[in-house]
Every structure is written in structure tokens, then in C-alpha cells.
Amino acid sequence: MKYNINLFGLMVDCDIIINGEKLGIEIPEENQKALKQYLVRVLPKYGREVTKDSSLETLLKFSLEAEKALDGRMVEPKLKLPYEFQPEIKEKLIEAAALQDISATQLLIRIIENKYQEIMGEEE
Known part of the structure; x- marks a missing residue:
């Protein structure tokens, strides 16, 4: 089962695994x-x-x-990004962040x- 958990202030997508009476993620x-990048x-x-x-670990x-x-x-840490967005882009960003229960800045950081990782993973 897919679920979103808050680990140390970061919302992380995970799978809940149930094996008999044992619960795991x-x-x-x-x-x-x-998560590692966030913690660093x-x-x-x-x-x-x-x-x-x-x-x-x-x-x-x-x-x-x-x-x-x-x-x-x-x-x-809260960051104020020095970027200006078109109002409709800013509204979409805020709406998408609210749906994930994170700040717009956190959503931008996650996207970046x-x-x-997508780009660097392909080069390695």
C-alpha cells in the first residue's frame, strides 16, 4: 500500500508492507x-x-x-528563493505544494x- 510519511520533517513516499502480523515500510x-540529501x-x-x-544509517x-x-x-531551514514567477505559475506551485502538505520552496527543492538525480544518474 502506498503511503506518505513524515520523516524528520520531510514527506516521503513509501510502501507499507504487511506480512502476517508484521508491519514494515x-x-x-x-x-x-x-531523504539522504535532505538530511545532509x-x-x-x-x-x-x-x-x-x-x-x-x-x-x-x-x-x-x-x-x-x-x-x-x-x-x-526556510529559504526565500530569489526568483520571480509569473502569477499563474506561482499559483500552480503553491497549489501543488499544498496538496503535498509542504511549502512551495520545499516542492521546488524536491523537483530540483x-x-x-535523473540527469546525474544517466551520466554515471
Whole structure:
């Protein structure tokens, strides 16, 4: 079953797997890459030193520690993009972001990251 979960302040698409009485989640590889990029970008705000070469496991451990210390959820730093959009494009962006329960900036970042992975993945 497809589902969208909030992991450390990022909405991630996943599959819920039920095997008898056991419940698990599977996150597609492209969403794992997006989560890793997000954590590399966000964790320094919470005092964790990470690099793009940090393992996903390490990033998740740091994220759990950060959220326990916060007694809440981590959030992505807010960025004000220096771009001006045509009003109809801006409305579409805001509407699409609202449907995904994220900010327009977060949606733009997700689109850019996905396109980057698509392009860089093809070159490698």
C-alpha cells in the first residue's frame, strides 16, 4: 500500500508492507536518495557534522538523536528563493505544494533534486 510519511520533517513516499502480523515500510531508492540529501542539508542546523558521503544509517541515527533532544520534529531551514514567477505559475506551485502538505520552496527543492538525480544518474 502506498503511503506518505513524515520523516524528520520531510514527506516521503513509501510502501507499507504487511506480512502476517508484521508491519514494515519500504522506501523506494529515489526517495531514499532524496531523504539522504535532505538530511545532509538539514542536520548541520542541529549541530551534527555530516557530509554527502555519510551513510544513510548514520544520518538516520543523528536525526533520531536530534529529534529526541528537540522533543519535536526537525524542520528544513526556510529559504526565500530569489526568483520571480509569473502569477499563474506561482499559483500552480503553491497549489501543488499544498496538496503535498509542504511549502512551495520545499516542492521546488524536491523537483530540483529529482531532476538532478535523473540527469546525474544517466551520466554515471
